[in-house]
Amino acid sequence: MHESVIALGIVREIDKHVKSSGPPARIRVVLGELQNVDEVVLGEYMKMYLEEQGLREVDYVFEWEKARFRCSACGYEWSLDELGLTDSERETIHFLPEAIYAIVKCPKCGSRVYDVLSGRGVRIVIEEKER
Structure with missing residues (x-):
């Protein structure tokens, strides 16, 4: 399961942040639709790795980012x-x-030359505590 590897990477970044700046107010884990991650499985691994690192109190939420594309030939955008x-x-x-x-090809003109505008990969957004 690649959810395990993704969770480990996220927890390592959280651990680095905690060591350098203290605990965050909250972590938003933005999951790109193309990544097609199993959120339940990822959450279980996150919980396990956070506990192993002594970071049980870290608050995090998952958010999904829809995949969007733009055709280089005709400019059409789609999901x-x-x-x-x-x-x-x-x-x-x-x-x-x-x-x-x-x-996937452009639904309007059939071109396979397009850009992925959003919904790819996994991002971590750290919300700082007010000091």
């Missing part, structure tokens, strides 16, 4: 919801994100 991808296609993108360019 994954418009495409009706199969579970198999979504799973392929989950394990090999670059496969999106083989699976």
